[in-house]
Amino acid sequence: MARISLDHLRHAYGPKGLANPVYALKEVHHDFDDGGAYALLGPSGCGKTTLLNIISGLLQPSEGRILFGETDVTNLPTEARNIAQVFQFPVVYDTMTVYDNLAFPLRNRQVPEAEIENRVRGILKMIDLESWARRKARGLTADQKQKISLGRGLVRSDVNAILFDEPLTVIDPHMKWVLRTQLKQLHRQFGFTMVYVTHDQTEALTFADKVVVMYDGQIVQIGTPAELFDRPRHTFVGYFIGSPGMNVMAAGIDGAEAIIGGSRVALPGRPVIPGAAKTELGIRPEFLSLSREGLPVTIRKVEDIGRQKIVRAAFADQPISLVLREDQEIPADAKLRFDPAAIHIYADSWRVDYA
Numbered sequence: 572m573a574r575i576s577l578d579h580l581r582h583a584y585g586p587k588g589l590a591n592p593v594y595a596l597k598e599v600h601h602d603f604d605d606g607g608a609y610a611l612l613g614p615s616g617c618g619k620t621t622l623l624n625i626i627s628g629l630l631q632p633s634e635g636r637i638l639f640g641e642t643d644v645t646n647l648p649t650e651a652r653n654i655a656q657v658f659q660f661p662v663v664y665d666t667m668t669v670y671d672n673l674a675f676p677l678r679n680r681q682v683p684e685a686e687i688e689n690r691v692r693g694i695l696k697m698i699d700l701e702s703w704a705r706r707k708a709r710g711l712t713a714d715q716k717q718k719i720s721l722g723r724g725l726v727r728s729d730v731n732a733i734l735f736d737e738p739l740t741v742i743d744p745h746m747k748w749v750l751r752t753q754l755k756q757l758h759r760q761f762g763f764t765m766v767y768v769t770h771d772q773t774e775a776l777t778f779a780d781k782v783v784v785m786y787d788g789q790i791v792q793i794g795t796p797a798e799l800f801d802r803p804r805h806t807f808v809g810y811f812i813g814s815p816g817m818n819v820m821a822a823g824i825d826g827a828e829a830i831i832g833g834s835r836v837a838l839p840g841r842p843v844i845p846g847a848a849k850t851e852l853g854i855r856p857e858f859l860s861l862s863r864e865g866l867p868v869t870i871r872k873v874e875d876i877g878r879q880k881i882v883r884a885a886f887a888d889q890p891i892s893l894v895l896r897e898d899q900e901i902p903a904d905a906k907l908r909f910d911p912a913a914i915h916i917y918a919d920s921w922r923v924d925y926a
């Protein structure tokens with residue numbers, strides 16, 4: 572396995588040399604550590620597939636380099652990069668048995684049959700297709716075929732990295748959960764470098780050590796699930812991670828206070844605002860509360876979702892959400908309270924520090 576270095580990558584589709592190219596990837600400069608499990612997470616069109624295709628060699632970046640360990644692979648084709656890939660839809664040899672489909676990449680590399688048997692049996696167990704080993708792949712369901720594709724991606728132990736592009740899309744929800752957990756265990760056991768594209772935050776958060784949040788052709792934050800939740804670097808991360816996402820409100824800043832409409836909210840310090848930036852206050856719905864004392868708020872709707880209540884409200888004409896415990900009472904003339912320690916201030920969408 573290898574560290575993957577993305578060295579000042581940029582990519583614009585279309586002919587080279589255009590006067591004003593539109594960059595699908597704006598500037599990506601980062602290392603994926605050897606043995607790390609990374610999820611690339613972001614909305615449709617943010618550049619996840621573009622980045623994955625550059626790593627796999629399906630696409631040549633317009634600018635920048637890509638290295639596996641110390642080796643510059645920017646100009647190497649996919650076959651020469653020694654990677655395994657699992658795509659969104661199954662890639663299966665219909666005329667081969669399930670067993671042979673899995674053994675194929677190993678036979679290609681002259682791995683001894685005894686070792687092949689050992690590895691293929693292990694994978695068949697994981698994907699729950701042991702009793703199908705001798706059956707031709709042709710008759711299988713899409714779900715089962717995708718499990719074979721997944722298994723084939725995992726069967727080799729000598730690859731630089733394993734790349735996954737939304738591999739669980741066609742798998743039914745329960746099996747999805749099972750495979751995700753098993754993938755995580757396999758990763759712990761074998762420590763392969765894996766890059767996993769998804770737009771599903773649950774998938775990303777349960778399986779990855781590090782989640783790479785992409786937005787508008789950029790990596791806006793790389794962090795553990797806890798870091799993304801507690802300290803979103805960009806308003807998009809706050810909004811995208813969590814359900815409901817972070818509340819982001821237009822706010823003026825006056826010393827160690829934020830001014831929202833006619834209300835003043837105490838901050839944990841004086842935020843350092845560069846120049847004439849647009850300032851916003853971000854706070855997760857879990858850190859707002861309702862009580863008899865506080866700032867004026869209008870409750871619009873209360874949704875009971877089992878152990879929690881989601882309250883939709885308006886504060887200074889801006890929509891906000893609160894997450895309350897199920898047993899928390901909402902006073903008749905409820906006022907809004909902020910947990911100051913959980914307030915983040917953003918300047919032009921990026922989080923700033925307190926002085």
Ligand code: ATP
Pocket residue numbers: 584585595613614615616617618619620621622770
């Ligand atoms: P999705 O989750 O929908 O697959 P994504 O995050 O993987 O989205 P990309 O497919 O990498 O995003 O696309 C990034 C941007 O590049 C988008 O604006 C898309 O329209 C554009 N794009 C992607 N492929 C091409 C192409 N072959 N030619 C021109 N533009 C493209």
